[in-house]
Amino acid sequence: MSPCRPIRIGNCSGAIPDPGDIMLTQATAGPLDVITGDYLAEANLASYAEAHATGTHPGWVPSAWDGLQKSLGAINERRIRIVINGGAMNPKGLALETAKLVREKGYDLKVAWVDGDDLMGTVREILKPDGRGRLPHLDGHNEAVQLAHGTENFLEDPNKKIVAANAYLGCRGIRRGLDEGADIIICGRVADASPVMGAAAWWHGWRDEQFDELAGALVAGHLIECSTYGTGANFAGFDEYDTKALLNLGCPIAEIDAKGDCVITKHERLNGYVTEEVVKCQLLYELQGTTYLNSDVKADIKDVTVQQVGPNRVHVTGTKGHAPPPTTKLAVFYKGGYQGEMTINATGYATELKYDLQEAQVRSKLEEWGIMKKIDLLEFQRVGVPELNPRSQLAATSYLRIFVQAAQADTIRAVLYGITYNFMQHFPGLNCSLDWRLMDPLPYLGFFPALVKQDQIHEAANLIEGGGASARRCEVGPPARTEELSPRDDYDPVSPRDLRDFGPTRSVPFGDVALARSGDKGANVNVGFTPRAHLNNPEVWEWMRSFLTKARIKKMMGDDWEDWFHVERVEFPGIRAVHFVVYGALGRGVSSSARLDSLGKGFAEFLRFVHVPVPTKFLLRNATTSKL
Structure with missing residues (x-):
């Protein structure tokens, strides 16, 4: 640990399909201090829970175990810390299996696991209806949001048995495990960015109340948590690159300094590209407005900025932090x-x-x-x-x-x-x-995306000792300081320009001038738009933010818009982006959704293909050419 320089954290997974080879590649392709991996989509835990209960599945992610088996030698030699959520329903089991392999190989590595996320024992108490008969739903505080039919009726049906209830943990257990000397930490359902936050907090010695720094690390974790999404995958501007440049992409790296600012990059010898546009699109992914939540911090990202500071190096700054909310997300799955x-x-x-x-x-x-x-x-x-x-x-x-x-x-x-x-x-x-x-x-x-009070969670790091015969449990407790959530920002353009000011228009696909990325937040789909690289200037931004109103997004959705949906809109002037959340568009969400695009990933590309009136002066240059 060296607080004099930024910590260098490489991601090795954004989902279960990412193979174990990536962990080994990240460990050997260049210098890293920590490797993190996010293997869990919301539905993974539930499917594992049922199979694990019947003894037909180990409860952990096979590709995570594959990565550990392939990488332990390099990890031991290079003294790289590992923090992954690949433990899924059985982090203890994967940690014990890893510790056994460490002993067999004769390596000097300490293994730990983080638990406390599994709330099956108390879930029915947590889900007690309020005075209005409503369950503690993630969107329940928003009076404008209607839930899809059948969302709250599962508790009344004896056939709809709850099979999994996992809280989204923060970084306190991870940080404690690293402080106690763990080299490898296996987690269950921690929030996607928590491994990066825990590693950065450990490295720089941040206190729990250093909210600006934690918020910066939260954003850094968000930017690398989705594997190759940070180096050119799922990127709306892919049409500006030769197909060969998109093959065998390496995973991203976050260099996080003592203030929480970061540089997003990659190993030099691996394929891929890290540009302002790639980073912006990932930043806009799976947001709900300008406040990004974690169990440890609320990150205010409305003034975040990104800047290219070198080949495949993008500096990200401007995040502000506030005390976390008293609740965190609880993913409940039922038959x-x-x-x-x-x-x-x-x-x-x-x-x-x-x-x-x-x-x-x-x-x-x-x-x-x-x-x-x-x-x-x-x-x-x-x-x-x-x-x-x-x-x-x-x-x-x-x-x-x-x-x-x-x-x-x-x-x-x-x-x-x-x-x-x-x-x-x-x-x-x-x-x-x-x-x-x-x-x-x-x-x-x-x-059912629920909320649980953080003081109902018993988060802990468990350090394996005595040749694997015992473990020392270190509970971390809830955050010492919390703040209730304020209503999210939601507004149409302030002082918009008259669209006629931009001159004559031509009807073209919106994607000719705009990049975008979309994803799911339970039953909701979110999408953020930003100009293509060669149109990233103040005039195009003024047109885009004036053009993209809530009424416009409803019109662009066409027959997909339902009157019971609700839409929120915010702007990110520092990255010239407009972001929307459409509540209810994915039905009940995730494994319950009837949508062909159940995770909302294609929503942005649908809207980019809708023809809209674009000022002709923005179209003088071929929309698919740009400086590379």
């Missing part, structure tokens, strides 16, 4: 019932009428049989449009996704029978997969 889906293709002429006929056939038969009243959700989703004057049959083909959820598996089977009963009365040219098993009933997990 939701069963679901099934089937796709039916239509080709060419009169596609809309073909799908009208298909839907009418199925619905009328289900009504006749009395099945509709047993169905929780039935949607006929029309995906794609046929190309006019097509160049091939595939170009003329789109599909209808029939999606159904119900309490009983037999109801799903009845819907399939409703499809097949009239199958030979189909519209002209119907075609589909011949594998009818795709409609077989599958159990699904419902999702």
